[in-house]
Amino acid sequence: MFKIGLCSVTFRNLPVEEVIRAAKEAEIQGIEWGGDIHVPPGNLEQAETVAALTEDAGMEVTSYGSYYRLGETEDASFETILQTAVKLKAPSIRVWAGRKGSNEVTETDWRTIVEDARRIGDLSKERDIQINLEYHGRTLTDTVQSATRLMKEINHENISLYWQPALFETVEERKNSINQIKPWLTHVHVFHWKIIDGSRIVYSFSEGTNDWKGYLAELEKDDGVRYLMIEFVKGDRVEQFWDDVGVLKGLMNE
Template sequence: MNVDIGLCTVSSKERAVEAVIELAAEAGYDGVELWGRDHVGDGSVDDCRRIVDAVDANGLGIPVYGSYLRCGTDEFDDRVEHELAIAGRLDADLIRVWAGRQEYEDHDAEHWNRVVCDLERLTDRAAAYGVGVTVEKHAGTLTDTLEGARRLIEAVDDEHCGLNYQPGFSVPKDEIEREATELAPRSNNLHLQAVRECGESRRCPLSEAFYDLETVLAPFLDAGFDGSANVEFVTDERPYPAAIEADRRYVASILQADSHERAHTR
């Protein structure tokens, strides 16, 4: 089982992408998920080459291009090839996308069908670029609930399209654990960030999360998850380099403990 630990460059919006890449390498990360706004911008050939050179020079990989391509919207057709070309230039494993603009409990059938159709077309086209698709589990989209996320990935039914799961800040601990159990087999990417109390907004170290990260990660490891666990945002209570290093070390300690336990139960 091979789970890499990545850092989302969106965790430091104010820094140049090359600076975040260098800090990620210094902190011991395996790769970087590239923020598809200021850090990648329009994704020109020259800009992508510059980013890839920086990643290679620091011994990292690019598990995900974090695009803002939104299925089920009027702009999807205008942007899909452009965004896939960027993912291809970056040699990213996955492109992160969004599932429409309606939440699951309030969606209509037309919007659902449009999102599914766009995701199917996107996944098929992404194969030409050697890229898989990961769909963000997020408020304001069809994946905001466990049922919506599960149903959407099942509707697309393609091994190259999975869920980008992340524990929600306003989701109770027990529900997060239930989500992780049901959605792990349908996920191909992880975002990790934390707050100390359910419903808060100020981020804290992962080791102080209101949910138990070890319990959340367990079903992913049991399901043979081989994607990247990416630290998305970190606390501002300590300097950024120290914050990203502490979170990486904590995630690594869980993965190492799991690996050790599995080795002794064979």
């Protein structure tokens, strides 16, 4: 079963209340709140406020979009992030698998990341919160082979994996990656954009419908809920978000 969500980072320039208003107007079911602007780690009062506002609007908090990187301690500690997620009433926390791509890391880096993943998996399980690794470039989930190895080595019941289209793969390669990581796959970041000359160029979602028809066919889940969370829209415009949601709903109903 699919539900539609929004990553709040899509509208970093908007206050929480306007993000919620945009989401409610689109008649979606949930929001992944980012830890960079809207719910900073350690601001427990803000987390409680955002949780209440989201619930009052009839939506779920799908996850806490943290920027914690496995194996690193320079930024906010995971313990602080976990406390914030509890106050946000987030069922899961999104984290990143390090800061280097799979072709850059040493075996020592691998062990450090795996050990830290197990550590935070244990901590979050005590609070009934799941960990989701972002499927992302320049981390150990930058290829399906690396992501699969990582999940097998972590081997933790409380750690799962998001999916999103890898930027420099073909549509067929992306569809194949979905099938390979399905044992660990939970939610999905939805977008239609490319990196051109180092810059992110975002297109209307309607321009990516043919690609996403194929992805959704592979992403169908027999039981439980899989959130399709829209991340970034053309021009950072709320109206474009509404249009993109309409297109996504159309694909889901085909």
